Amino acid sequence: MPAQPASRDYLLGRPKASLSLRIGAARPSASNGVFAFAAKELTLSPNDYTALNVGADIGVPITQRVELQLSAATAGRRAESEYRNFIGGDDLPIEQATRLRRVPLSLGVRYNIVPAGRAVGRLAWVPAKLVPYVAAGGGAMWYKFQQEGEFVDFQSVNLNVFRAKLEAKGWAPLGYAATGFTWSLLPAVALNTELRYDHSQAPMQGDYTGFDKTAISGVGLTTGFQFRF
Numbered sequence: 001m002p003a004q005p006a007s008r009d010y011l012l013g014r015p016k017a018s019l020s021l022r023i024g025a026a027r028p029s030a031s032n033g034v035f036a037f038a039a040k041e042l043t044l045s046p047n048d049y050t051a052l053n054v055g056a057d058i059g060v061p062i063t064q065r066v067e068l069q070l071s072a073a074t075a076g077r078r079a080e081s082e083y084r085n086f087i088g089g090d091d092l093p094i095e096q097a098t099r100l101r102r103v104p105l106s107l108g109v110r111y112n113i114v115p116a117g118r119a120v121g122r123l124a125w126v127p128a129k130l131v132p133y134v135a136a137g138g139g140a141m142w143y144k145f146q147q148e149g150e151f152v153d154f155q156s157v158n159l160n161v162f163r164a165k166l167e168a169k170g171w172a173p174l175g176y177a178a179t180g181f182t183w184s185l186l187p188a189v190a191l192n193t194e195l196r197y198d199h200s201q202a203p204m205q206g207d208y209t210g211f212d213k214t215a216i217s218g219v220g221l222t223t224g225f226q227f228r229f
Helices: 033-041
Strands: 018-028 051-061 066-087 093-112 117-120 124-127 130-152 161-186 189-199 218-228
Touching: 018 066, 018 093, 018 189, 033 066, 033 130, 051 218, 066 130, 066 218, 093 161, 093 189
Parallel strands: none
Antiparallel strands: 018 051, 018 218, 051 066, 066 093, 093 130, 117 124, 130 161, 161 189, 189 218
């Protein structure tokens, strides 16, 4: 009886779905609204919000080039800061901690620049080795902006310092565009790398009501694995 091969370079039929798990970094634009105010008064810059980014996608192929894609991710960072131009009555810095968490949820369409694979006979499907793609879609972004520590009361005559925990959170519409590639390692497993830009503006709520809409947009670069089923 002939020996069976240890592995095969094809799947039994085109995959019905895929799951991608990726990790990387996300950098919010953090340039207007409450971020601009914080950068002016505190020792904060947009780079201070760069965070670990963890994401997942579920893909459903429609054709060899087109897929529907449901995506979710989360990125958060805590940054320490102090006032640039003020110190406390004890001659010590006026310090606080700032946290930003962003959670984009989206549904989009992915277009493969080359076919994802090819059928061989009636049953076998061979994945392409390298598949570059572009994607776009929309959804919603959950955000939470929080500051805790000491603050200057600019409404008081003596610029009193007080302790507080200030917070704004909520949902905002989201649009995104992405590009990336998959590199097949096995018929059912591929390396997936993606560069994605999320565009979203949030009306500041809670303790930050009164600020203009603040951009919680940002760019992220992630890499991980795609599993085909």
